[in-house]
Structures are given as structure tokens and as C-alpha cells.
Amino acid sequence: MININNLNFGYSKHKPLFKNMSMRLSNGHIYGLLGKNGAGKSSLLKNLAGLVYAQSGTLDVMGFNPAKRQPALLEQICFIPEEFYLPSVKIDAYLKANAPFYKNFDHSYFTDLIKEFDIPVEQKLINMSYGQKKKVIIAFGLATQAKLVIMDEPTNGLDIPSKAQFRKIMASAMTDERCIIISTHQVRDLDNLIDTVIMLDENDVALKASVEEITAKLTFKKVKEIDDSIIYAEASLSGYNAVMPNYHQEESKLDMELLFNAILAEKIKFKPLFS
Amino acid sequence: MEFRDNKAIYLQIAEYVCEHILLGKWKADEKVPSVRELAVEMEVNPNTVMRTYELLQNKSIINNKRGIGFFVDEAAIDNVINYRKQQFIIDDLPVVFRNIYLLNISFDELENQYKTFVKENFNA
Numbered sequence: 001m002i003n004i005n006n007l008n009f010g011y012s013k014h015k016p017l018f019k020n021m022s023m024r025l026s027n028g029h030i031y032g033l034l035g036k037n038g039a040g041k042s043s044l045l046k047n048l049a050g051l052v053y054a055q056s057g058t059l060d061v062m063g064f065n066p067a068k069r070q071p072a073l074l075e076q077i078c079f080i081p082e083e084f085y086l087p088s089v090k091i092d093a094y095l096k097a098n099a100p101f102y103k104n105f106d107h108s109y110f111t112d113l114i115k116e117f118d119i120p121v122e123q124k125l126i127n128m129s130y131g132q133k134k135k136v137i138i139a140f141g142l143a144t145q146a147k148l149v150i151m152d153e154p155t156n157g158l159d160i161p162s163k164a165q166f167r168k169i170m171a172s173a174m175t176d177e178r179c180i181i182i183s184t185h186q187v188r189d190l191d192n193l194i195d196t197v198i199m200l201d202e203n204d205v206a207l208k209a210s211v212e213e214i215t216a217k218l219t220f221k222k223v224k225e226i227d228d229s230i231i232y233a234e235a236s237l238s239g240y241n242a243v244m245p246n247y248h249q250e251e252s253k254l255d256m257e258l259l260f261n262a263i264l265a266e267k268i269k270f271k272p273l274f275s
Numbered sequence: 276m277e278f279r280d281n282k283a284i285y286l287q288i289a290e291y292v293c294e295h296i297l298l299g300k301w302k303a304d305e306k307v308p309s310v311r312e313l314a315v316e317m318e319v320n321p322n323t324v325m326r327t328y329e330l331l332q333n334k335s336i337i338n339n340k341r342g343i344g345f346f347v348d349e350a351a352i353d354n355v356i357n358y359r360k361q362q363f364i365i366d367d368l369p370v371v372f373r374n375i376y377l378l379n380i381s382f383d384e385l386e387n388q389y390k391t392f393v394k395e396n397f398n399a
Binding site: 028029030164167168171172174192193194195211212215221222251252253254255 | 278279280281282283284286287311314315316317318319320321322323326
């Protein structure tokens with residue numbers, strides 16, 4: 001689905017954001033893109049959608065170079081940015097203007113999603129709250145039936161019931177033909193949806209591994225005391241939340257926040273485990 | 276469903292399915308929810324539910340009729356009991372034993388507590 005090869009990218013020549021980054025992404029997965037502020041999550045997503053251009057290296061998305069912005073590719077990409085602008089029209093006018101760009105657009109699915117998200121259809125888009133606007137573009141994006149779904153912080157601004165609805169909608173939107181990439185800081189909102197973790201740090205991919213692979217190699221658990229087997233630990237009320245090699249084939253639940261902090265702190269120790 | 280922190284999600288979903296079978300909500304030879312239906316209900320990745328269903332197939336708790344879906348196995352209840360018993364002995368019993376030892380609870384007291392519990396909860 002996506003092949004990134006030796007990608008070099010930056011907003012200025014002197015400050016590279018990605019140095020020789022390479023990565024392959026395939027359909028049938030929900031990738032969770034993690035990284036500190038400024039690590040380049042949104043920039044990577046924009047590269048994939050053809051919204052910014054690489055300095056060197058190749059980007060292949062479904063056989064196309066996204067920088068060329070060919071309609072045949074763009075109609076297969078659903079991009080939900082973190083910041084967006086919606087015009088001063090109602091939903092039906094918005095649909096009339098935008099849906100024709102996507103030849104597989106599913107109008108009845110869109111109507112279902114709008115109903116499920118409880119969006120007031122009589123209201124102008126510009127007068128809606130941030131969360132309501134966000135739900136409109138999520139519904140529109142999924143109704144395009146695009147094969148590549150890119151979402152930048154999709155749960156930002158959603159209220160509590162909408163987050164649960166969003167998870168249900170994404171669980172049903174994930175098909176074998178689709179590749180879904182979600183960047184997020186709110187890992188607790190989404191950790192059970194993500195099947196593969198991609199973490200960006202220091203101009204490159206610091207980790208790309210499936211949840212299954214991570215929990216086969218690492219154990220996440222609460223311990224009373226710290227010993228040498230522990231790679232990384234954080235103090236908690238009842239002891240420590242710890243990450244350690246999975247010596248005894250334990251089937252623990254991946255703690256994505258703990259993993260994130262562990263990799264930032266102990267990158268060198270994790271490298272040999274995931275290469 | 277509220278997931279606990281200490282166990283892989285696919286195993287927690289397996290427990291959920293087993294629970295439904297033991298309680299008779301899903302009966303032998305009946306169809307169980309599709310991978311996607313259960314993923315939506317649980318708000319998890321369908322690949323996770325697929326992993327659950329593969330595990331339950333290996334334990335002969337459900338079986339896959341190609342093109343139709345997954346069904347509760349004829350011998351599901353016995354197989355669930357075997358599987359859950361193993362899990363209980365490995366995961367839960369050591370914690371219970373540790374407390375029995377530390378708190379010095381006698382087996383007589385334990386037996387009485389157990390009988391009362393069964394009476395109150397299951398009327399047996």
C-alpha cells in the first residue's frame with residue numbers, strides 16, 4: 001500500500017525533520033502514529049497525502065507518487081487533518097460540492113454516520129462546535145470509501161459518547177482492503193483499535209511493530225520492587241509500572257503510554273529487540 | 276466492555292465469549308457474532324477479535340464453517356471448562372494461595388466460606 005524509501009524532508013534545508021526514513025505499510029491494519037510534539041507526525045501524514053514535498057527519496061502510495069496529486073490517487077485518500085476549515089454552508093451543499101470528487105462516495109453511509117454522531121443537519125457548518133465539525137469531516141472522509149484513511153488526532157474535541165462511537169465506527173471501517181493511519185497523543189482513547197505502533201523520534205522511525213510482536217517480546221506489569229530485568233519503570237501508587245523482556249511468555253496488555261516513555265528514555269536498549 | 280489492565284485484550288475477549296457459552300447465552304451449534312460485529316461491540320481492532328477466534332478454534336470452543344461464520348462447538352462447554360480451569364490454576368490460584376498462607380486461613384474456614392458463597396450466589 002505504502003512504500004517510503006530514504007525519505008528526506010524538512011521545512012528548511014538546515015533543519016531536517018526526517019533523515020533517510022524508510023517504512024512499508026500494508027492494507028488490513030490500523031497503524032497508530034506516535035511521537036513527541038514536533039517529532040513530525042503531521043508532516044509524515046502530509047507527505048503521504050501529497051500536501052508537502054520530500055527533498056529526496058521516494059514515496060509510493062498505491063503505485064502513485066502523492067506529490068503529483070493525481071485524481072486517481074486523491075480519490076482513494078481520506079485525510080482528516082487536525083486543523084481544518086469548513087465553509088459557511090449546510091451539510092447538503094457541502095456534499096454537493098465535494099462528494100463528486102470521490103466516485104465511490106456512499107451517501108447512505110454518510111447519512112447513517114451523521115445520524116449516529118447526532119449532527120444538526122440544518123445548521124451551517126461554520127456555526128458548529130469544533131467537535132461537531134470534526135465529526136462531519138470524519139463522516140465525510142469515511143463515506144468516500146477511500147482505501148487510505150489518514151487521521152491526525154481524530155479524537156481531539158470529541159465528547160465522551162462520541163469517542164466511543166468513533167471507536168465503534170473505526171472498528172467497522174477497518175477492512176482488509178483499507179490502510180488506516182491514526183496519529184494521536186490520546187493513546188488511551190484508541191489503544192485497543194491500533195494493531196501496529198509506529199513511533200517517530202530523532203528524525204526517524206524509532207519503532208514499528210505490531211501489538212502482537214511487542215507483547216511477545218515485552219511484558220508490561222505492576223511490580224513491587226525494581227530489579228535488573230526491568231528495562232524501564234514508572235512509580236505508581238502500588239509500586240511500579242514496569243516494562244521488561246518477556247521471559248516467561250506472559251500475555252500482558254500493551255501499555256502504550258508506558259511503551260512511549262520507555263522508548264524515549266531507553267532507546268538503545270530496545271533497538272536490538274525490534275530490528 | 277471494561278477491559279482490565281493486566282491481561283492481553285484478545286484473552287479478555289476470549290473470556291467474554293467463554294462466559295457467554297457457560298451462561299447458556301450462546302448455545303451449542305449456534306452462530307456467534309462475526310469478527311466485525313464483536314469488534315464493533317468491544318470497540319477493538321477486528322484483527323484482535325480474529326486472534327481470539329483463532330485461539331477458541333484451537334481449543335475447540337468455536338468452529339469455522341467456511342463462508343457462513345463461526346459457531347459454538349458441540350463440546351464447547353466441556354472445552355471451556357477445561358480451558359478456564361487451566362487459566363484459573365495458572366493465573367488466579369497463586370494469588371489466592373498466597374493470601375491464604377499470609378492470612379493463615381484454615382481449610383475448614385475456607386470450606387465454610389465457599390459453601391456459603393455457593394449457596395448465596397448459585398442457590399446450589
